[in-house]
Amino acid sequence: xxxxxxxxxARLGSEVALVNQIAxxxxxxxxxxxxxxxxxxxxxxxxxxxxxxHKLAAIIEFIxxxxxxxxxxxxxxxxxxxxxxxxxxWGNAASVLVGxxxxxxxxxxxxxxxDMRVMRILADTTNAIAEGEVLQLLSVGNPxxxxxxxxxxxxxxxxxxxxxxxxLGGVLANAPAPLCAALSRYGLELGFAFQxxxxxxxxxxxxxxxxxxxxxxxxxxxxxxxxIYTLRAAAPAQAEVLRQAIRAGGGxxxxxxxxxxxxxxxxxxxxxxxxxxxxxxxxxxxxAPSAQREALVTLARYxxxxxx
Numbered sequence: 663x664x665x666x667x668x669x670x671x672a673r674l675g676s677e678v679a680l681v682n683q684i685a686x687x688x689x690x691x692x693x694x695x696x697x698x699x700x701x702x703x704x705x706x707x708x709x710x711x712x713x714x715x716h717k718l719a720a721i722i723e724f725i726x727x728x729x730x731x732x733x734x735x736x737x738x739x740x741x742x743x744x745x746x747x748x749x750x751x752w753g754n755a756a757s758v759l760v761g762x763x764x765x766x767x768x769x770x771x772x773x774x775x776x777d778m779r780v781m782r783i784l785a786d787t788t789n790a791i792a793e794g795e796v797l798q799l800l801s802v803g804n805p806x807x808x809x810x811x812x813x814x815x816x817x818x819x820x821x822x823x824x825x826x827x828x829x830l831g832g833v834l835a836n837a838p839a840p841l842c843a844a845l846s847r848y849g850l851e852l853g854f855a856f857q858x859x860x861x862x863x864x865x866x867x868x869x870x871x872x873x874x875x876x877x878x879x880x881x882x883x884x885x886x887x888x889x890i891y892t893l894r895a896a897a898p899a900q901a902e903v904l905r906q907a908i909r910a911g912g913g914x915x916x917x918x919x920x921x922x923x924x925x926x927x928x929x930x931x932x933x934x935x936x937x938x939x940x941x942x943x944x945x946x947x948x949x950a951p952s953a954q955r956e957a958l959v960t961l962a963r964y965x966x967x968x969x970x
Contacts, residue, residue: 663698663699665716666695666698666702667695669716669719669720670723673724673767674686674689680756680760681760681763684731684748684752684756684760685760685764687745687751688731689727696856696961697719697722697723697726698719698722699719699961700827700828700831700852700958701715701827701828701831702716702719703831703954703957703958704827704829704830704831704845704848704849704958705718705830705834705835706831706954707950707952707954707955707958708949710831712834714775714834717771717775718775718780718830718834719827721771721772721784722784722823722826722830724765725787725788725791725823727761728761728764728768729761729791729795730742731748731758731760731761731764732761734748734757735761737882738882739878739882768784780830780833780834783826783829783830783833790818791818791819791822791823794817794819797811797815797818798815798819801815801884802882802883803909803911804908805904805905805908807885809887812885812890813854816854816857817854820853821849821851821853821854821857822850823853824853824856825846825847825849825853826849827849828845828846828848828849829842829843829846841949844948844949847941847942848942848946848962849942851938851941852939852942852961852965854938855938855939855942855962855966858887858931858934858938859932859965859966859968861879861887861931862887862928862931862932863968863969864877864878865877865888866928867970877912877918880907880908880913880915880918883908883909883911887931888922888928889904889908889922891927891930891931892904892921893905895926896925903917903918932966935965939966942962942965946958946962
């Protein structure tokens with residue numbers, strides 16, 4: 663990962679000072695680097711022995727970071743990883759444009775790899791991420807959003823990039839198709855587990871631990887799994903409180919939290935995340951034992967057990 667970080671730092675720069683400021687603010691903002699880490703581990707687990715996984719991991723991180731810049735503008739977020747968001751500091755226009763810069767920089771690096779397999783996977787993935795953003799926008803403020811619609815959003819917004827990061831590890835190693843498919847399945851299931859756990863934390867953690875304001879999802883009108891499950895189980899009066907809060911983009915947070923916790927939704931959400939983590943672990947059974955494979959096992963458990 664030190665090698666990945668060197669590539670990130672070397673290729674982040676621009677002649678435009680504001681690009682450097684904003685890109686450094688978010689890239690250096692204490693993120694987990696989880697997606698590039700997954701790629702590095704998958705490549706090594708598949709037997710890769712070169713050094714191009716550093717560049718490909720940097721590409722994946724640039725794509726992810728660009729989506730964060732755009733997300734914070736769309737969501738009007740003011741806090742990420744315990745710090746002010748780029749849009750809060752420099753405005754929406756600058757954040758969107760630097761997000762575009764990171765997208766285009768990732769494609770410059772992709773071309774340098776000169777591997778059509780890599781370019782096809784990442785082009786399809788970035789397109790799916792954009793679709794996920796639009797799908798989420800369509801469901802904002804809609805209390806009738808169901809679990810299937812929620813799954814479509816998180817598959818595209820989160821899981822597809824996890825899957826691509828892992829599949830590309832196998833592709834880089836010229837691994838057999840079944841092994842690449844197993845790595846992709848692991849990444850997809852891990853992405854689901856990670857995002858569902860993230861949505862759970864929005865109602866169970868605190869701002870200092872999580873690095874963002876609790877209840878942000880509700881304030882942004884996002885109908886995530888804790889709300890979907892609660893709306894199914896709540897009494898009519900309680901459900902109406904939630905529906906009004908979703909439509910209004912916020913409401914009496916303490917009352918909402920009490921309803922969610924009282925309806926038994928949170929253990930069900932956690933069980934759903936755990937099921938995806940178990941499916942990710944099952945996909946790893948096709949991967950030969952190694953230290954990297956064990957690290958992938960650890961990450962599947964961490965995705966559900968983390969507190970931020």
